Amino acid sequence: MRRIAGHTAMIGRTAMMTGVLAAGFALAGCGAPPDGGQVDIPAAVPNPGAQQSPAPPPGTTAPPSDPASGGEAPTSAEQQAGGSQPEAPAKPDNCTAGELEVSLSRGDSGMGHTNSDLRFTNNGDRACTLQGSPGVSFVAGDSGQQIGEPAERAPKSEGQLITLQPGESASSPLSIAKSGMYSPDECRPQAVRGLRVYAPGDTASMFVEHEQQACSTPTQPQLTVEVVR
Template sequence: MTRTRALLAIAPFALLLGSAAGCGSDGDGSAAPGGSALPGSQAPSDAPPVSGASEPSGGASPTGGSGGGGDSGRCHHGEVRLAVQDAPGGGAAGSQYTWIVLTNTSSRTCTVYGFPGVSWVTGDSGQQVNKPAERDTAVSPKRVELAPGKAAHAQVGSPQTGNFGDECKPVQVRGYRVYLPDETAADFVPAPQTVCSADGVGLAHVGPVVAGTSQ
C-alpha cells in the first residue's frame, strides 16, 4: 500500500515535465500565429531604381542650325559691300536708272532674296527725303546665290523732277539709304541727284535683287 501511494504521488510531476518539454520544441519550429515582423523588414532590399527620371534621353539633344532652315544662308549686313553704277541705257520714260550693286565681301556663300529697302537721304544727318522707293512688282524676285567676291544688283528708277511741276519741290540729295532684304541695319550709298521732296510725289521705284552686274 505504501509503494502504490508513492507511485501515484509521482505521476502528476512527470506529466508536468513532459508538457514543459513540448513547449520548448514548438518555439524552435514555426513562428506563433500572432507574431509580427519589425517595421519595414519585409520590404525587398534589392528593388531596382526608377530609370530615366533624371537622365537625359539620347534623342533629346537639339540639332545644330546648319540644316538649311530659316535664314542660315542669308547675306547679312556687314557681309555685302554696296555701290552705285549707271544702269545700261541710262534712263527712259522720264526716269533715270541706276543699279545698286551688292558684292559679297565675306568668306562664305550667302543668298539674297527680294527687294532692298531704298530711301533718298540728304545732309550730314542722313535725313530721309520723301517716302521710300516703291517696289517694282513687274519683276518677280528670285533667290540669288552670292559666292565670295561675286555680285548682284537691284535697279532703282528715279523720276525726273521736271515731270511734276511746282508740286515736286526739288532738292539735292546725297544718295541712298539701303537695307538688304530682311535686314534691319542700313548702309549709305553715295549717289548725288535732284529729287522731289514733296511727300508722295515723284517716288523712286526699286526692283528685286538679280544676279550679275551686266546685261
C-alpha cells in the same frame, strides 16, 4: 527396328515443319499488321558524326538570326541604334550689311527716268542669300535725313533665292524719276547726298553716294526698285 526408325524419321519431319511455321510467323510479325493498322516507326537516331551547334552558356542570349538565312530582319530601331544618320547641310543665312558692299551703276536716261542697277557684292567669308527687293530712299545732310517717300518695291514673291558665294554679286534694277517731271509746288526739290539702302531681309542700312535733286513732297514714289537677280 524398322518401326522404330520410321517413327524417329516422322518425329524429325514434324520438328522441321514446326520450325518452318515458327519462322513464318516471325516474318509475318515484321510486315504489315493483319488488321490494316499503322506500323510504329522508331524515331530517327542522331548521326554521331554530324556537328551539333553548342548550346549557349547559362545566362547568355543566343545570337540574332541572319536575314540571309531566312531569319528575322532587324527593325528600324535596331538600324538606327547601329549608327546615326548624317545631318543635312545647313542653308546659308541672309546676307547682312556687315558683309555686303553696295554700289550704283550709271544707267541710261529717257522718258523722265534714270535706270540704274544697285549692285550687291558679298565681301564676307561665307555664302549668304538674298531674295526680294531692297529698301531704298533719298537722304540728305550729315544726319542722313530721309527725303521724300521710300522706293516702291516689287513683291518678294517675284524674286528667286539668290546665293552669293564670297566675291560674287547680284543686282537689283532701280528707276529714279527726275524731279523735273513734277511741278515745283508739288515736288519742292531738295539736294540729296545719295541713297540709303537696306538689303532684302536686313535691318541695317548701307549708303550709296549719288548727289541729285529729289522731291521732298512727292505725291507718288520717285524711286522704283525691282527684285535682286
